[in-house]
Amino acid sequence: MNLKQEILLIEDERNICNFIMTTLRTQDYKVTFAGTAASGLSLAASGCPDLILLDLGLPDMDGLDVIRNIREWSNLPIIVISARTQEQEKVDALDAGADDYITKPFGTSELMARIRTALRRSALNNMSAFAENRYEAANLIIDYEKHIVTVDGKIIHFTQIEYKILTFLARNAGKVITYDTLITHVWGPFADSNNRILRVNMANIRRKMEKNPADPQYIFTEIGIGYRMIDNENL
């Protein structure tokens, strides 16, 4: 019997709070709640939660500042709750250090999946960074040591750049990676931020490993934000 994991919810809408808290409690998480950014920050510092759910539209402080504030002293996973049409807001939040985002309105299953992914990632990071030597999801296996990628047991050959993109997404599986983060990782900090070249490479990757590039199974596009690779939940 392991200890209940604690989630801090910072959200000012009472109705949304109630529904999230009910859901989380039925899923056996311990939930604390803060209605303002200020009380949220002090609860985060005193309670040391395992994860923070943060609404970006708080009355007393910009959500981005809350993220930066927490990131000054902690690596604990932060999932941002945001409205759909504000892609830039999401990108900014991710760049400021948020681990993931979830779009309002969301279903409970989606929320739970995001929370599980974030908690598992943080557990892995705490053990030792990049300890995994292979990635496995559905019928896709990436062997980081041997540089071999197989789908349905068949070896697929990628170019250097494609492999770099693929492994970066796989090491962050389940988490959305912004275009800029990906470009910086693959092409370096001085790369042109025009993501056309990334799109072209992504199209090639999909044509090599997806059965139907328009209905992908492994790498999903989050429009205006970035890519998310399928997470293997049984890892």
Place this chain on the structure above:
Amino acid sequence: MSTAIRNCVVTISGLVAATLLAFLFFYYVPENSGNIALIYILALITVVRFTDGYLPGLISSVVAVICVNFLFTYPYFELNFTLSGYPITFLEMLGVTLLTSTMTASIKTQARTIAEKDKLLAETEKEKMRANLLRAVSHDLRTPLTGIIGASSSYLENTTLLPEEDKIAIITHIHEDANWLLNMVENLLAVTRIYNQSTTVKKTDESVEEIVSAAIIRLKKRLPEAAVNVSVPEELLIIPMDAILIEQVLINLLENAITHSQSREPVLCYVDDDAETVIFHVRDYGVGIDPDRLNNIFDGNSYIGNKESDSNKGMGIGLSICKTILTAHGGTINARNHVQGAEFYFTLPKGETQNES
């Protein structure tokens, strides 16, 4: 102030240019001095054309007459108004100037009125679209809200009496109606996105297959049992668009196809690559569209005429929003019946970015 400066600059440079040209002619073809007057007349017309008001033209014509007299007629570098017929030259030049300035002035006013009229027309068109939309919205929002309010109050009033399966049915209905409302609100947000940017959209280069797949993922989140067969061209297509809006169009069309075709056959969604445009098709294998409705199906109020036959909510408004979105992109949207059902297809211009790949 700036027009005054511009008038001065144009007048002076026109006259100086004419004088220089006249000197050239005078030097190389001295025997035909008629050219010189013509050069000045040409300069006058040009000056009048590119300045506002009568003053620049008048001043230029006086200066031109003096220049011709002073520089190019014997005795040179002396004013001599006693030459035979000289007053006539003067009057001619004055007449030409006045006539052209009146004409250009009236042309300019006309152009301005036409531009204003166009702007007004576009404004009323927008206003009309907005009014249509509001009407459709208030009509369409009421239906699911009535359902939600009714279902939830009947649940609250009869909590102890209702059997478990009825409770679940009620909540399921509330859930469905709420989801439908969400779709409507997202459509409305899409429209505000267009109006915020004054009828043109902010386009970025997007990969077609990513938009299509994202639309299908979002559709399946809402309608998990939705069956869609999707295909994109082998070649990667990158075209300029507002991705969120085009995704919304695809979702609307796919959802329409699934909910209105009255068929379980999978909907087909495919993309064609044309010379100037990319064409997106959404094709269902169901009952098709009533031919009477085909003509005004994108108007947003096509449901008004036959409320009875189409109790399904919200088809009109979703389609009119699709049309708004595509118009703002410089694309088109159409509907037609094929042998086994209905097909919606829309085009997006490729723009100039396609050339480099």
